[in-house]
Amino acid sequence: KAGVTQTPRYLIKTRGQQVTLSCSPISGHRSVSWYQQTPGQGLQFLFEYFSETQRNKGNFPGRFSGRQFSNSRSEMNVSTLELGDSALYLCASSSIFDRGLTTDTQYFGPGTRLTVL
Amino acid sequence: GQQVMQIPQYQHVQEGEDFTTYCNSSTTLSNIQWYKQRPGGHPVFLIQLVKSGEVKKQKRLTFQFGEAKKNSSLHITATQTTDVGTYFCADNTGTASKLTFGTGTRLQVTL
Numbered sequence: 001k002a003g004v005t006q007t008p009r010y011l012i013k014t015r016g017q018q019v020t021l022s023c024s025p026i027s028g029h030r031s032v033s034w035y036q037q038t039p040g041q042g043l044q045f046l047f048e049y050f051s052e053t054q055r056n057k058g059n060f061p062g063r064f065s066g067r068q069f070s071n072s073r074s075e076m077n078v079s080t081l082e083l084g085d086s087a088l089y090l091c092a093s094s095s096i097f098d099r100g101l102t103t104d105t106q107y108f109g110p111g112t113r114l115t116v117l
Numbered sequence: 118g119q120q121v122m123q124i125p126q127y128q129h130v131q132e133g134e135d136f137t138t139y140c141n142s143s144t145t146l147s148n149i150q151w152y153k154q155r156p157g158g159h160p161v162f163l164i165q166l167v168k169s170g171e172v173k174k175q176k177r178l179t180f181q182f183g184e185a186k187k188n189s190s191l192h193i194t195a196t197q198t199t200d201v202g203t204y205f206c207a208d209n210t211g212t213a214s215k216l217t218f219g220t221g222t223r224l225q226v227t228l
Contacts, residue, residue, distance in 0.1 A: 033214045043160070043205065043218035056215045090159055094214050106150075106214060108159040 002027065004093050004109035012115045018079040021112045025072050025093030031055075032074040033106065034066060037088040046089075049074050078114075086116045119144050121208055123219040130226055136196050138222035140189040140206035148209065149182055149189045150216065155202040163191075196226045 005024045013019050025032050033056075034046040045058040049068035066076040072093075078085055092106040120143045130136055140149065148167040152160035164173055166182035166189060173180045179192045189206055206219040 031214050033216075035216075035218075042220055043207075043216075045215050045217070048214050058215070092160075092214070105162045105165070106160075106216065108152075108161070110159050 004091060004107050006089075006091055006109040006112050008112060009110065010113050010115075012117065013081050014117050015081055015083060017081050018077060019081060019114060020075055020077045021089055021091075021114075023074045023076075023091035023093075023109060025074070025091075026095075026107055029093035029095045029107070030072050031094050032068060032072065033092045033094075034074070034076050035090045035092065036060075037090060037111070038086070043090075046076065081116045083116050086114060088113050119208070119217050121206060121217055121219040123204075123206060123222050125222055126220065127223045128225070130196050130224070132198060132226050132228050133195050136193040136200070136224055138191050138204050138206075138224075140191075140219050142187050142208060144187070146182075146186045146189070146208045150207045150209065151180060151189075151191055152205045152207060152218075153202050154205065154221075158202075160205060193224075196224070198226050198228065200224060201226050 007022045031050045033048040035043050037043045046060055047054055047066050048056040052068045063079045068074045088111045090108050090111045092108045094106050122141050124139050150165045151163040153163055154160045164180050169186050170184045171182040177194045181190045203221045203223045205221045207216040209216050
């Protein structure tokens, strides 16, 4: 099976702009989670989508949003970019969910490295 | 909120030496997962521990879950240069695929 793919891999934007990142999960996986990784804050959960619905949300401002399509592909959007949004954005997919509980493995994509100037 | 700390932050060992990273949570963990991230790479799942006191082995790697389910450890025997990377523990207490990652331990191995 192909792994999780993310596009683009690298992105440079300026403050105030907005950006959309894309994630294609492993075939058959219906859940997609997004994480932000920075040297200062580490790996932080942004949100999770399952069957086109946001099921969980981390502690990020409303400038960070996402959506999931019927084919499970997901996008995340960051509006009004700030310098502090520079980070590696990772998505992860997994397959098994039962009323919000899982012990299933998360498979991470290679990430999109966003630089905000 | 929940905090998951790892110690040490960084360790430099010579090839063949052992290595251990510890993961400590401020709250009881439902289950703990371990990931490895190579430099420039993405986190790769290593293992999941669910039961109190559980011990699992993968070749030179030994994973333990504390009796009180508030801590975990990863021990690597006879490190190799291929072990280089950052090791993260992660908790998904309560909610599917909402991982709370530890602060990570960066391992450097030299010949």
